[in-house]
Amino acid sequence: MAIVPLIPITAANCFADLGMLAATQTQDAFQRAPKPKDPITEHWLIQANAQGALGTLSQAPPHLILEPPTTSCLFIGYWQQKPVYLQPIEVMETAELIPWRTWFQHTDSQHFALYSTCAQVWHWWHEHIFCGRCGQQTLIADHEFARICPACAHTSYPRISPCIITLVVDGERFLLAHSPRFKTGFYSTLAGFIEAGESAEQALRREVYEEVGLHLGRLHYLGSQSWPFSHSLMLGYLAEYQAGDIRLDEEEITDAAWFSADNLPLLPPQFAISRQLIDYYLTCIAAHRQ
């Protein structure tokens, strides 16, 4: 059997936890929407850069400010139905700057979307201060994340790089890999960037063949996650194993092996889509065994 029956994805199972399904979004969640037309008298503020945000673990950002935002702040959307602003800060080492990964571990999935946006918007804000075509200082557009050159009209948007991420499955077993960057005993799903001209599915088959030498059958798209390290959009799939023996690309991967629900290595944190793919399939296996 190539795959155990997939259970429907609902708000009640683990895969919906990251807010991947529109149905699970609440009004209080972080939302992108046009800037308010009326004068702003209070706003949420988050002071951050690509590494992290200011705050204390007992008081996670954003923080409510009972004043209009200053001109150095960027409107990024709505938080609990009030406007939320990013104040970009320079790269610095300070005890108050808490890394994004720490925030992700101490806050819920609604914060993940907000923090992910801040980290990526900071990159865009920082990298396009000057026009990439003519060198003029750029201006920030009012209605979208765009920096526009007043001299040549060249426009720069935040970079978003699509990636595939996949759990290769074969009946009740699934393939996980260990990269040289991982700590000992830690395994994750396979992932890679989509190259120019490729569909997500072509990229997925190519990456899996390059990294572990396996051929795949059917692919099942499950959901996506914006991953701010540094600008990836992860497209998550289950991929059915079809043929081949594991053969490693040793520059990328130092080990890959089949695991089962009864034999799990150290896994990625709950907030990562890699873990969500694994947990979803474990839920399917448990349902199938009943």
Ligand SMILES: [Zn+2]
């Ligand atoms: Zn220009």
